[in-house]
Amino acid sequence: MEQQPLLKVTNLKTHFFTDDGVVPAVDGVSFTVNVGETLAIVGESGSGKSVTSTSILRLVPSPPGRIIDGSIIFEDTDLLGKTEDEMQRIRGDRISMIFQEPMTSLNPVHRVGEQIAEAYRLHRGMDKHEAMQRAVRMLERVGIPSPEKRAGDFPHQLSGGMRQRVMIAIALSCRPALLIADEPTTALDVTIQAQILDLMRKLQEESRTSILLITHDLGVVAEMADRVIVMYAGKVVEEGDVAAIFKNPLHPYTRGLLGSIPRLDWRRRTILPSIEGVVPNPLEFPTGCRFNPRCPDAGAKCRESEPALKEMTGSQKVACWLMERGC
Amino acid sequence: MLSYLIKRLLYLIPVLFGVSVLVFGIMHLAPGDPAQVILGPKATAQSLAKLRAELGLDQPVYKQYLNWMANVLQGDWGRSIQMKREVLPLVAGRFLNTLVLTLFAALLAISVGLLAGIVSATRQYSVFDRVSMVGALVGFCLPVFWLGIILQFIFGLKLNMLPVSGMHSPGHSGFADMLPFIILPAIALSAEPAAVIARMTRSSILEVIRQDYIRTARAKGLSQGGTIWHHALKNALIPVVTVVGMQIGYLLAGAVLVEMVFSWPGIGTLMVNGIIARDFPLVQGIILLVSTSYVLVNLLVDILYTYLDPRITYD
Amino acid sequence: MSGALLEVKDVKKHFPIKRGLMSKNAGCIKAVDGVSFSVHKGETLGLVGESGCGKSTTGRLVLRLLEPTSGEVLFEDKNIYRLSFNQMRQLRRDMQIIFQDPYASLNPRLTVEDIIIEPLVIHGIGDSHSRRQRVKEMLDLVGLSSYHGSRYPHEFSGGQRQRIGIARALALNPKLIVCDEPVSALDVSIQSQVLNLLMQLQDMLKLTYIFIAHGLNVVKHVSDRVGVMYLGKIVEIADSEELYRNAMHPYSQALLSAVPVPDPEIKRERIILTGDVPSPANPPTGCRFHTRCPQCMDICRLEEPALRPVSDKYMVACHKYQ
Amino acid sequence: MMKKFFLVTCFILAAALLLAGCGGGGEQKSTADNSMIVVGLQAEPATLDPHQMQDYNSTRAGREIFNTLVEFKDESTELEPGLATSWDISEDGLEYVFHLRQGVKFHDGTPFNADAVKFSIDRQIDPKHPFHDTGTYPYADFTFGMVKSVDVVDEATVKITLKEKFAPFLANMAMPAACIVSPTAVEKYGKDFTKNPVGTGPYKFVSWNPGVEVIVEANPDYWGEKAKIQKIVYKPIIEDQARLTELESGNVDFIVNIPPDDLARLKADGNYAIVEQPGMHVWYTAMNCQKPPFNNVKVRQAVNYAINKESIVKNILKDTGVPAVGPLPPVIWSQTSDVPKYDYNPEKARQLLAEAGYPNGFDVTYWVPESGSGMQQPVAMATAIQSDLAKVGINVKIQTLEWTSYLDKVFVPADKSDMQMHQMSWIGDNGDPDNFLYILLSGEQWPEAGFNDAYYKNDKVDQLLKQARTLSKQEDRTPLYQEAQKLIMEDSPWVIVDHETQIVAMNKKIKGFKLHPTGVFRFEKASLE
């Protein structure tokens, strides 16, 4: 598989300037998404994974949020240097996005067909009629039965799974180069989740779209992604191929995360390995490694200075003093 | 939808029944004797007693109520004690004038309020936003009758631009002739609702543009303005409609004060005088009519919801 | 099955659909439509199913937080639906609940201490000193410090709030606790902390759990037995290891295969169900699962299968096995 | 969606236009009418049926549509022929024969005759009259209470027989209730005659747009001198300030009820004609003569001395009234200034109070209406009185009441009354002294029978007033009334403050307008420049 970079994010910093202080939600994040691959960003709430994704589309609410540093090179140009008009042409066309809550992500007062057609009208300049026909075809592609009838429905008339299919239809309508999927299945039941993941895989195969998958569910990562980056408290702590990371997690946080999910093939009622403590308050991140208060092996150095992301074996990178010592 | 409409209209019956009982009770429990009012301070005790009997006021209250109700249901709303005329045509004619004023004021309030609210929301913290929100606060804080008097003073006396009383120039009628007359009262009346609507629209839009589907629209490639226009506004209007509906009620009420100030020939003066004169049939008629229309306005608002918000169905 | 702490017999809960002004019943939602099971002292019964299957309603019916449409629930051989308000109040000491949403389940206006004291006050247990003592014990038990007592819920993280909720439930020394999705709203790393706590407490205090969740992996991990629910019915109920190894009902099979496994090297044959869960207001005739069942037979459309034992500890409601 | 929003807006606008169209109802007329004036009234007339009128707004807008058999002379309460050219009164004073003017027609073309006179009176006083139920008649008792029968002698002669001798009766025949209405019109309109008045007067009714205006126009076939102002529009303008603004901006030509402070300004301005005329009015505060402390004449006199009436008239009323010396206004014949006077003298008041046994004053409740016909500025005047009485040690608590409830509370029999002092005013009806003195101060007229609201009783006064009622000649009655006035002022049951002056302000183009003491506007004698 050729490794042709589509999106290259370098040292991205998105901070929120609130009444209570500055929240460094994304604090120097770098990664690359290659053409045709699926990169997963995994992390818990407050890790900055969603802000990373909205930063790419420059949709961080401002105020209070602001991208203060970094570059986002997409198809060889820096998105941060583009005007708002240029961004609008890219959004929904070259890069599109689906969101966690299919319930609230669709406009409740417009018919779903119109909401899909809108993308065609914006980016393909189609008239109302043509756009609607394309929208119906798109609905069919995402597996919605009797799409003509459904196009006239309002979102509340659809089930959660159907709504997420509509969201996917909107996102893929203009055949984007990059699809950002922010927790696309979190709100869905497992059997529906399986349907949606299956659909996404199928569509990706058809169109060679790159996917940036944001999730907290390592199971979804294992099933969907080629590579994964693990975020904690606004920073990337580990990056690598899915197979490698699941087999050999290097960062204590990644290890803890993998260990704390009960697995069907585990023995029942064993005490789960877990990460003690809570996610730190973003206003008062600890000095040194941000994971140090919860890290079972943290040493003095971990409390003093921040580790950088360093390449380890093969494609795997990790930001941990413990690993450096190990090398 | 039709069955819902019918149900809602049927629902009017108990509400209006309650209203009628309440107003009848209040009026008849109130001290003061309509016979005394008719005959004036120079009336003698015998003539008072005679008139009370003629008006049926010597009967027990519940009987009076039943009589009145029976007649009202047959379209006979009685005759005003003070104005000597039949209540229904009298009140209907005056109420029409009140409605004209209210509608004008509503139109003014809605257009000014919506516009100011929308522009303020899209340009949050701009000069326009700040000026119009301060203006809205001022509009909210001015007593309507006081604003009316000030308007009269400025536009009527100092600038001599507009008439300050009545509805038509002498001997005239029709819409064109009414226009200069309605401007000042409509402005006075619309100040408060316009302020409320502007503030509501602004905060509603600001609330809506935080919603997920607005982010979806932006991610689709819509501009900020396009998003507000195509996606935020209709959603934002849903709570605004409730407020508009309530404001129309307040307008009907505020009209009483404005009508006094501008001598607008609506139900306001009729009502206040009617109460002072213990003109039972008149006051009862007015309240029944106004309440009916008020409830109908609310029904209209509910129907407007279905248009704005497809999630609401009344079937 | 005597000796069971709790026995649920054919409990139904139908919520009327209100329409219009006249509140005429225009049908009803059959949230729970004939559920039977029993729970033994000290065991954990898991209830699993997708949203809308009636598992949470079942939990509330067991505690009589909802009045049932029909059926009975025997707690220590007493039918709790026959108890008066005061008798029920007494009984509530023995049965408690832990909720899903750690934000909505604690009164934001009360301090943590007040929240945990609340059950003691309601039942008039102890004086203010002993109550305070009890709060300290409880906080200690769930891994919080006593200085947390003077704070308000919003000052805590989701996991900590869940611990407070557990402390409140334990304050009266209950025998049975219904855990209604206790970890679904928590971050992964916190989930395991709470699950560990629940398991430790069970061992320590000899508690009996009904553990309700939609995550099959979580349910399986903590439960002795698991009941799988679909559209207001239990379709399969079995020992949890057994169920995982050898699920019989096609729905259970699909559910199991749908759970993503965090191991890229395991490649499984997935069963992907088509369509959505039908509306509980208008469930399909025959077997309720037949509309989505990959192994549907003719009889499934016509006749509803009963929940029948296929082996010693295994019951399933499917025509394939009857 | 915005398109639809605008559609909705347009719909509302259209609805408004439609309503506005309906609201008017009537054809367009030209504004540039030089022979028209607009009169700003305080409120809308309640009725244009003269038999039902009881407020100024009604009489002002409607009185000129009608005539009475006898009419008041200009600016006086003396009588002159109206629809009756002459009349004879029988020796015993019980029979009045009126000889009617010939060839007069109602505005609807039907002839004026004796039947119309009988109809107009019987309609009000005979409960069995077929058209009795076409209205309620507040003044019927007062005006015709003493009438035994009305008889048509012939087409041009009517005889009215009284039950007992009643000297002021002839003056009653000039009151609005004595207006002659067209029987045909009453038959035609029934109860709605109130908004379709037909009479014989100098102006005839054109239209009444409720709440907006009443329009009358000159009657071209009038039997007397024809009106020069062709059309008059009576328009209710409720707010005093708005009425002023309309006058000053030229939208209205003639206004009533000018606030005293603004009157001074208008006078200084010089651009407006101001016409004043002392009215048939008296403003007083009655004291309960039957109960302590006011059953002591010294207390009543003390109160009279303690109150600075001049200051009230000057400062609060801004001279819109004339200070009163007695109960009768100067426009009423037999009024005299030769009575005991109570100039402002707090010293004397204190002395009288001490003599009466109240050296330290006392507490008293003072009932005050918030408004009311003829009450001028009740609250302000009460406040001033309260302030004055405080200076002599009388501690006044003001209790304000709404007018209707107020009347209910005031006019109760003496034994049921807990009244101490209260305000009242009286507006004369027929210009006869009896209409003031007998009704308000005779011992026979205690509520509820009459209006002696001070429960004043002096046998000598009663005897004088009763006797004066039965004499026909003015010169015989005058000395009796003058004697009574002296006695009353000696007893001082009231604190009499002023007689209100009627004041109107008008555009200077209106010439020759004179106010009448009855408050009716006589535009038929005025002209436009």
Added chain:
Amino acid sequence: MSSTGSEIAVKPQGTAQRTKTRELWRRLKKDKFAVAGGIVLLTVIILGIAAPLLTSYNPYDAVLDQRLLPPGTGGHLLGTDQMGRDLLTRLFYGARISVMVGFVAVAIALFFGIIVGLFAGYYGGLVDTIFMRGIDILMAFPYVLLAIAIIAALGPGLFQAMIAIAIVGIPYYARIVRGTVLSLREKEFVEAEKALGAGNLRIIFKHILPNTMAPIIVAATLDVGWMIIAAAGLSFLGLGAQPPTAEWGVMLSEGRNFLRVAPWVSIFPGLCIFIVVLSLNLLGDGLRDALDPRLKE
């Protein structure tokens, strides 16, 4: 945006020492307008209470030869009114009455509104139907008409006006409370109380009522101003406080007849009403923003 919002809105967890009230106060303090509103309101109340200490005039002392003196003349800072009374003095005393009218009327409306709303919302069913139908009937009256009708029965006066506008306010609060209760009733902490065996009254008053207070306090603050204006409107119609009461609405409405010759007589009371209502609004807006910081930003 909301998902990013939830990420950044992670509350200071565990480490925070602030109580909710204190946090509210802290946020409120940051709102300059709200603070200004609060200070003005407090000042007005203090001026009203301390009126006898601040002025040597009697607010009811008519001095007829000192009528309508312009501001600054004859020792009257704001001039005199149509009865020669010191305007400033009357404004001071008026502050007591006008502000009191607003607060008392709101308090009465709140009391009944809360009771009706709590029970209707909590019990639902028949209780709800009966209560809310009554509320519907009250709501079918436009408020001025309802107030006028009530005053017709009670007679005009300050107290009656207060009652009338309070009754007018009841449906409003009943609806807010009912709406809040309906959503609170479904909250799990209420269910937890039931599971613990708590009785209905305990749940209503200890657990639901305190949680309805936030929206109500905001509404009530904004409403005090509205009630003051409504009371002034009734005074204008001659149905509210009666002269010579030093109430701003009465002063304003009496003063309107001297608008040309002595504008200060009505302008100053008008200004006072305006300032008080404005400061109440600023305070109410600030409170709302502080309670719901999401709307601000």
